[in-house]
Amino acid sequence: MSVLAGPDSAPAASPAFAPEQIAVRVRQIREHVHIVAGPTGRELGLVTGPRPAGDIVGTLPPLYPEWLGGRTFCEAHGVRFPYVAGEMANGIATTRMVAAMARAEMMGFFGAGGLGLNEVEHAVRELAAELGGMPNWGVNLIHSPNEPGLEHRVAGLLLRHSVPCISASAFMDLTPAVVLCSAAGLRRGPDGRIMRRTRLFAKVSRPEVATRFLSPAPPALLRPLVESGELTTEEAALAALVPVAEDLTVESDSGGHTDNRPLAVLLPRILRLREETARRFGYTRAVRVGAAGGLGTPDAVAAAFALGAEYVVTGSVNQVAVEAGISDDAKAMLADTDIADVIMAPSADMFEAGVKLQVLRRGTLFAQRANHLYEAYQAHPSLEALPAQLRAKLERDVFSAPIDEVWARTRRFWEERDPSEADRAEKDPRHRMALVFRWYLGNSSRWAITGDSTRRADYQIWCGPAMGAFNRWTADSFLAEPAARTVVQIALNLLEGAAVATRVHQLRTSGVPVPSSAFAFSPRRLA
Numbered sequence: 222m223s224v225l226a227g228p229d230s231a232p233a234a235s236p237a238f239a240p241e242q243i244a245v246r247v248r249q250i251r252e253h254v255h256i257v258a259g260p261t262g263r264e265l266g267l268v269t270g271p272r273p274a275g276d277i278v279g280t281l282p283p284l285y286p287e288w289l290g291g292r293t294f295c296e297a298h299g300v301r302f303p304y305v306a307g308e309m310a311n312g313i314a315t316t317r318m319v320a321a322m323a324r325a326e327m328m329g330f331f332g333a334g335g336l337g338l339n340e341v342e343h344a345v346r347e348l349a350a351e352l353g354g355m356p357n358w359g360v361n362l363i364h365s366p367n368e369p370g371l372e373h374r375v376a377g378l379l380l381r382h383s384v385p386c387i388s389a390s391a392f393m394d395l396t397p398a399v400v401l402c403s404a405a406g407l408r409r410g411p412d413g414r415i416m417r418r419t420r421l422f423a424k425v426s427r428p429e430v431a432t433r434f435l436s437p438a439p440p441a442l443l444r445p446l447v448e449s450g451e452l453t454t455e456e457a458a459l460a461a462l463v464p465v466a467e468d469l470t471v472e473s474d475s476g477g478h479t480d481n482r483p484l485a486v487l488l489p490r491i492l493r494l495r496e497e498t499a500r501r502f503g504y505t506r507a508v509r510v511g512a513a514g515g516l517g518t519p520d521a522v523a524a525a526f527a528l529g530a531e532y533v534v535t536g537s538v539n540q541v542a543v544e545a546g547i548s549d550d551a552k553a554m555l556a557d558t559d560i561a562d563v564i565m566a567p568s569a570d571m572f573e574a575g576v577k578l579q580v581l582r583r584g585t586l587f588a589q590r591a592n593h594l595y596e597a598y599q600a601h602p603s604l605e606a607l608p609a610q611l612r613a614k615l616e617r618d619v620f621s622a623p624i625d626e627v628w629a630r631t632r633r634f635w636e637e638r639d640p641s642e643a644d645r646a647e648k649d650p651r652h653r654m655a656l657v658f659r660w661y662l663g664n665s666s667r668w669a670i671t672g673d674s675t676r677r678a679d680y681q682i683w684c685g686p687a688m689g690a691f692n693r694w695t696a697d698s699f700l701a702e703p704a705a706r707t708v709v710q711i712a713l714n715l716l717e718g719a720a721v722a723t724r725v726h727q728l729r730t731s732g733v734p735v736p737s738s739a740f741a742f743s744p745r746r747l748a
Contacts, residue, residue: 291531310334359386517687519718548672
């Protein structure tokens, strides 16, 4: 990766002692940097490039964005950079985005959550044809408590098509589907080490969930998979010796599903948990731990690596990328976002359980309307029991249609996707109410994706505070232009800036008076 010609790439000719000169030298991260004493012996300055004549206080080697994370992550997945574009659901993380990341020697996951089986299969076939035998791409497997059958079928599909990486997200516990993805294809290599056919990532935001993925798969889940013929006895035996996931993504205050935990609290807790479980089970290979949530600026990315993350995963900020599968109207709304313009709202896939996700607040009424639906669901046993005034308000302000009409549309949808859900709703009035309310929650995301201007006030756009931070960082730079916001340019600039921030910290801890302006890395076109 190289910076196009600019003021920060000029060679150093003499020691820099003035703050503005030090700030320039700091950004020359691919050069040796030598710390030298000034004439009085009290002030420290910098020389970059070849070792200068005379005494030096210390020397730092070149620093590359490729080296910020764990080398084992890059080696395991065949990537140059420890960077992943996360799996934004409903296909917002498109096949185009995944392919671009793979070719740039990074990694991307297709956003399969919320899509039907045929849509997922079409995307998988497209990626397999385009990326051939490349190892650095994957597809999301989202936990679907209301549709366990679909979850299992998606898992089987990903395995049949030999998808190299699978990212399991929103799981609160292990399921047969995620254990199948972890254990299928396990074997011993020539040296006796256990080899994986499919590399499973797991997104976690709670220690108790992390423990399940850091532990071997339980016999109670392995046994039925062997009995059904989905696993061999050898695969099940090997699964009892390795963790369910060997890449654990610690998700902090992110868009979409989140527990809003601060990364600085959560990541160290999970890193300690990794060491504890490794000792308990005697693992010979360390689980790789990455960071996600709140990563919208180089400083945030640098902080994640400084906390011990071996890789980083971005999400919200990639929605403004040209490859993102969301409307230009929604992208424009995201581009106007600041860090406080987010709010929690009920989740469509876990509505009945009261699970919430983080969405954009500015410019849309989705969160308020979705919360009204959940309050109605909590207070009343069925659609028929809704007070007339409340029913009229929901039809007018939320559904923009009679509830009976919404139910007819909902029933047709489930008759095609999963007839058992439609049958259950006919017999269970409360379940019917939940499906009708979920109709709004599910379609609100699709309206944002397609750019349905008649439903602009109902757009559901998953978004965390990182989006606002990204907007402030990229303002007045080339990345402020929508056409320039490719997912690869976003990634390269975040990594380049993180390397600069890391260099600043190295020099500060060596006593060099680096000015705060040195942190201000401005986006530039990188190749």
